[in-house]
Amino acid sequence: MGSDIFEISVNAVKIVALFLLMVQIVPLLVWVERRGSAFIQNRFGPNRVGPLGLTQLLADAVKFIFKEEFIPEKGRAFIFYAAPVVALLPATLAFVSLPLSAPVNVETFEMFGQSWGPYTFQFQGFDFGLGIVYVLGVSSLATYSMLMAGWSSSNKFSLFGGLRASAQMISYELALGLSIVGILILYGTFDFKTMIAAQQGALSFHFFGEMVTIPFLPNWGIFYQPLGAVLFLVAVFAESNRLPFDLPEAESELVAGYHTEYGGMKFNMFFIGEYGHMLVASALMAIFYFGGYNIPFVTPEQLSGFLEGFGYVGTTNSLMTSFLLHLCMFLKILFFLWVFIWVRWTLPRFRYDQLMDLGWKTMLPWALANTIITAIVVFVMRM
Amino acid sequence: MTSTVLFYLLSVVSIVFALGVLFNPNPIFSALYLVLTMIGMSLMFFNLEAYFIGGVQLIVYAGAVTVLFVMVLMLFDLKKEKQAFTKGLFSSLLKYFSAGALLFMISGASLMSMGLMTEGAEKAEPITTKQLAALLFTDYFFAFEVLGIILLVVAIGAVTISRIRGGTHAK
Amino acid sequence: MLSSMMMEVGLGHYLFVGAAIFIIGMLTVLMRKNVIVILMGIELMLNAVNLTIVSFSHFSNNVNGQILAFFVMTIAAAEAGVGLALAVTVFKKFKDVKISFFEHLRG
Numbered sequence: 001m002g003s004d005i006f007e008i009s010v011n012a013v014k015i016v017a018l019f020l021l022m023v024q025i026v027p028l029l030v031w032v033e034r035r036g037s038a039f040i041q042n043r044f045g046p047n048r049v050g051p052l053g054l055t056q057l058l059a060d061a062v063k064f065i066f067k068e069e070f071i072p073e074k075g076r077a078f079i080f081y082a083a084p085v086v087a088l089l090p091a092t093l094a095f096v097s098l099p100l101s102a103p104v105n106v107e108t109f110e111m112f113g114q115s116w117g118p119y120t121f122q123f124q125g126f127d128f129g130l131g132i133v134y135v136l137g138v139s140s141l142a143t144y145s146m147l148m149a150g151w152s153s154s155n156k157f158s159l160f161g162g163l164r165a166s167a168q169m170i171s172y173e174l175a176l177g178l179s180i181v182g183i184l185i186l187y188g189t190f191d192f193k194t195m196i197a198a199q200q201g202a203l204s205f206h207f208f209g210e211m212v213t214i215p216f217l218p219n220w221g222i223f224y225q226p227l228g229a230v231l232f233l234v235a236v237f238a239e240s241n242r243l244p245f246d247l248p249e250a251e252s253e254l255v256a257g258y259h260t261e262y263g264g265m266k267f268n269m270f271f272i273g274e275y276g277h278m279l280v281a282s283a284l285m286a287i288f289y290f291g292g293y294n295i296p297f298v299t300p301e302q303l304s305g306f307l308e309g310f311g312y313v314g315t316t317n318s319l320m321t322s323f324l325l326h327l328c329m330f331l332k333i334l335f336f337l338w339v340f341i342w343v344r345w346t347l348p349r350f351r352y353d354q355l356m357d358l359g360w361k362t363m364l365p366w367a368l369a370n371t372i373i374t375a376i377v378v379f380v381m382r383m
Numbered sequence: 384m385t386s387t388v389l390f391y392l393l394s395v396v397s398i399v400f401a402l403g404v405l406f407n408p409n410p411i412f413s414a415l416y417l418v419l420t421m422i423g424m425s426l427m428f429f430n431l432e433a434y435f436i437g438g439v440q441l442i443v444y445a446g447a448v449t450v451l452f453v454m455v456l457m458l459f460d461l462k463k464e465k466q467a468f469t470k471g472l473f474s475s476l477l478k479y480f481s482a483g484a485l486l487f488m489i490s491g492a493s494l495m496s497m498g499l500m501t502e503g504a505e506k507a508e509p510i511t512t513k514q515l516a517a518l519l520f521t522d523y524f525f526a527f528e529v530l531g532i533i534l535l536v537v538a539i540g541a542v543t544i545s546r547i548r549g550g551t552h553a554k
Numbered sequence: 555m556l557s558s559m560m561m562e563v564g565l566g567h568y569l570f571v572g573a574a575i576f577i578i579g580m581l582t583v584l585m586r587k588n589v590i591v592i593l594m595g596i597e598l599m600l601n602a603v604n605l606t607i608v609s610f611s612h613f614s615n616n617v618n619g620q621i622l623a624f625f626v627m628t629i630a631a632a633e634a635g636v637g638l639a640l641a642v643t644v645f646k647k648f649k650d651v652k653i654s655f656f657e658h659l660r661g
Contacts, residue, residue, distance in 0.1 A: 133438035140446025151457050166454045390563045394571040401578040410588050417594050431612040448634045455638050468585050478584045482577050489573040510617050537632040541639040
């Protein structure tokens, strides 16, 4: 935490920028989702308003804002209003704690007749040193928005949607938590930045006391934890209530689930919350299993040395490095967001008992097995 | 300074929400107040530099236990209770009085015995999760294993109890 | 004297907050009729105890306190699970969850 004006203002700007990043990516994702679904289903999708239908989003926003407000007569007004706000909170709080790039080192410089000392700015909202525990804790609060929305609507479909959502999220939280234990054992830390730092360069590991290096593969977590990665991806799909796990809002059974009674901007906030969850999930997937902000085979030091060759030194160099790494991170995140959309328009929905069976009888045992095997292998290999 | 301000803010918030649990006649609102109390307590743990415990508090209490409470209450779909509190003026007065006396006694006792407590070693750095884990898997290993067995027994027991007389999965 | 006590938050302050929340939890158990709200009161009490333990651990720089708090949390979660299962069973029979229905449990 900084103590002088420059550092404090940069930190404040950073937090606002991270929030805006999360909120502003949603309309783009909606566009990608609609065009993508049209592409998958061999249709056109929105293509009338603006180039490639991009301004459709603006039209949607105007419609959302000017829609009539509606509260169910027997509903609970306060909870009804609070639920969409609560839907936004967890994803935002989780997202600001994710490191999106390497820290920026600012050297001493002169401004307003003063010299401002060297700074290090983390590309991250804040850091408890708690990493994944904090993210899991905060994102588990997302259930309340669904329960509150479902209950306060005083509508049976909404209530069932909310109940389904909470049962599903509690069940899959177990599998989610256990699937990353393997990664935690492997890197020996909760902290994201340490994990990412451990995934630099080419694949190399201890094999009975010897270092083995495989030069044609990057040093990514997925090569150590393939089963964990698959389980994590599935659990994350269930946690963000996306197809094939969107039982809480299954339109053929429950109209629209917990947000049946919501319209306009309030509905849109649930939407933003869902996309925020996808964003956090994609970022976690990238951090745990795909090297975070590392460019494959290139360490940040090599990158900054490369940039020095072009005459960028000091602060500019650090900024450029950070920016390039951030770009790499975002490409990975965008890829996983596309996977989310791709799966949504490819797979059919589960039945509810199938969903529970998958969570409790398949994923939980496999995640436990993954944990035990990882622990044994890590212990034996490092001897 | 920050921790002082945070302490007063969080303690007031936690106590007010805990009072909400006690006095709100609708059980669902009680449960939602309980969530807010839990979040306040977890922030209090962060303020005490017990980051891991705070995170676990968020996951376990706010994320799982209270969700169960809210979910079960919504499943029952209880109406606002006409008789949320126990009857009897005299007995409730007695209860409030004894609770107040207990609070007075506890705080008095802790104030009086404050001098007896020797200050620990000078505050070095906050306790890390690694230290916790090392202790948990060495000194407290037996307790940890027993805890695992208890959780298993509880899981089986809860399933058995709630499946008595049919239930949703009855064939 | 008073202002210096207000400014420097020590162990006593945390103990008082813990005691207050414990008392509120106790009153919840004593005053309410709904079984689930009574369980909530128990959770409040356990949480207050946790706060006390963690603040002792913080002010005496001792790791063991946090482990104790960790154990308490696990047990509290287990207790809530069993309690809610019992409440569900009682609700199935009586369509309500008043504590007085537990008189009918026997054998």
